[in-house]
Amino acid sequence: MYRKNVPRKPDPNVRSTLIEVAARLLAEDGPQALSTRRVAADADTSTMAVYTHFGSMSGLVREIVYEGFARLQDYFSQIKETDDPVSDLCVHGRAYRRNALANPHLYAVMFGGESLSGFELSEEDRQHGRYVLASIVGCVGRCVEQGRFRQADPGMVAHHMWFAMHGLVNLELGDYLIEPWGAQECFESQLVTLVVGAGDGLDLATRSVAESAQRLDAELGIRA
Amino acid sequence: MYRKNVPRKPDPNVRSTLIEVAARLLAEDGPQALSTRRVAADADTSTMAVYTHFGSMSGLVREIVYEGFARLQDYFSQIKETDDPVSDLCVHGRAYRRNALANPHLYAVMFGGESLSGFELSEEDRQHGRYVLASIVGCVGRCVEQGRFRQADPGMVAHHMWFAMHGLVNLELGDYLIEPWGAQECFESQLVTLVVGAGDGLDLATRSVAESAQRLDAELGIRA
DNA sequence: GCGAGGTGATAGCACCGTTATGTACCGTAA
DNA sequence: TTACGGTACATAACGGTGCTATCACCTCGC
Structure with a gap:
């Protein structure tokens, strides 16, 4: 029947x-x-x-966002803490960008596409994202403790770092960066500018940024 | 029939x-x-x-993107050139954010939603966007000429400014910024950090940033 | 006047997210 | 062991989407 x-x-x-x-x-x-x-x-x-x-479909996308933050968390957890907190901070920045470039669409859904594409993140979702980023605050705190950075709220300085990294990565993924200001060159000098702006001397900052570049492949293995 | x-x-x-x-x-x-x-x-x-x-629908969205850049251009063109190029630069940053907050969905389409939402920007469209932003390079050039900023490529420094402003605004529009690191507070200290990072002294930078805040309403009238 | 080309109104296609309905399976209780 | 109730999921349908084909109408050069 x-x-x-x-x-x-x-x-x-x-x-x-x-x-x-x-x-x-x-x-x-x-x-x-x-x-x-x-x-x-x-x-x-x-x-x-x-x-x-x-x-709903949004619910599935929400889970994908969590997957995206988990991958970022995964990168961060592989970073070793050294006696140069500025270098540690820069490695975090490099890991942030590497994760975004390795998962471009995922990154777009995590940050860029909330209002677009019909779906929305809840406040709980965003709080989870902030939590993942919170590991950077510890790095900045040690920079301040050791006198590398001028006295300031580590959370605020960590946010400055986040803004610059997110802005660069987002525009890089949107193909807005072209020669002679390519993404990689911008990224390197942006790091120096941020560190100097936070209080470090130019020479010291340049050295830590350069050191952090060599640590990247050593500490962050290639992951799928 | x-x-x-x-x-x-x-x-x-x-x-x-x-x-x-x-x-x-x-x-x-x-x-x-x-x-x-x-x-x-x-x-x-x-x-x-x-x-x-x-x-196509993408073609219409493309025109909307041009409208968005025209509005940003409109803000920039209202800024008067003073004898403090750092203050001028900061006013540009403030105008950039004000435009984005006044046209949040427009801003999202201009920068955030290229890969999402099905439509794509052509290289010509992005070039037009870069051209609008190019007026900032002149400001940075005068900062370098007058010795406020350390010797550097003005285009590169302008990009640093762009990344930080775009990152902050984008995360602000995505509701990622909450107290005690609200958007406005982050914005003010971010400006100081960027200016110091570019080479200006902390006192001088703080003064120019504060001055630029007062210029905003005076030079940029409220527009629809 | 008249043909040509552009404008746009209508209808249809394939696809989308979502929902209603109904069937097969499961653990549990009699 | 059998019957039941709840869950998982297959199917079909609804209203929406971008887009295309078709065709009526208007405007323009001649």
Whole structure:
């Protein structure tokens, strides 16, 4: 009488599979590939699975944002603390940019595309993002303690660092940076400017920035 | 025999009307209101007008981006050149932020939403954006000439300024900034940090930044 | 007057997010 | 063991999207 409906047995992995597939689609085929039908098809299920587990497409995107912050956190956790806190801070900046360039669409969803593209982040989501960034404040605090940076609120200085890194990376991903002010060259001199602005001397700042460049590949292995 | 088609006489203003309506929809109802049917209905025409005059929805959005840069240009052109180039530079920074906060969705389309939301900017569009920003380079050049900033490429220093302003504004629009590091407070101290990082002394920088705040309302009238 | 080209109104396509409906499976309780 | 209730999910449909094909109408050069 009725059609065959043949739902297969409930798959306990379907939730994580959907997130994984969605993140892969975002990375490989861009944001326009993030549709319920495409994700469901690639995960070998139906669109309803998205609504069962995430409530809506926005819910799935929300999980992808968390995945993005987890990858950034992963980079940060690999950075070793040395006796040069300014170098440590610069490595954080380099890791921030490396993560963004390795996951450009993910980064765009995390920061750029909240108002666009129809979906919105909740205050809880943004708080989670801020928490990941909070590890930088410790670095700045040590810079102040050791007299490298002038007396200031470490949280505020960390925000300055964040703004400059985010602005550069965002414009780099938007192809706004061209020669003779390419992204890499801008990045290096921007780091020096920020460190000097925070209170360090020019020579000392230049040395720490240069040192941080060599630490990057040593401490941050290539990750998928 | 055939249907009544009743196209009215070709309206020479329909192109500019579409841009105007689209910009208003973007400002008032957000990006999701930017649909061919909605724009056409509000402009009292059909969706075909969009394709006749702009080729696609992306073409219309492209025009909106130019409108956004025109507004920014408008702010910049109102700034008077004084004998304190650092103050002039800071006023440019303040105007940049004021324009972004006055046209948040427009700003998001200009910089944030290129990869997202399906549409893309051409290299020509981005070049036009860079050209608008180029007026800042002159300011930085005078800072270097007068010995306020250390010897450096003015274009590079202008880029540093741009990155920091764009990063702050972008995160502010994304509601990522909360107390005790609110946007306004971050903005003020960020300006000082940038100016000091470029080479100015702390006292001199603080004074020019404070002076620039008073110039803002005097030189930049409120505009729609 | 008349043909040519441009403008735009209508209808349709494929796709989107989302929802309603119904079926198969599960753990639990009788 | 059997019956039940809740969950997972397959299907189909609804209203929306960008875009295209078709065709009526207007304006312009001749």
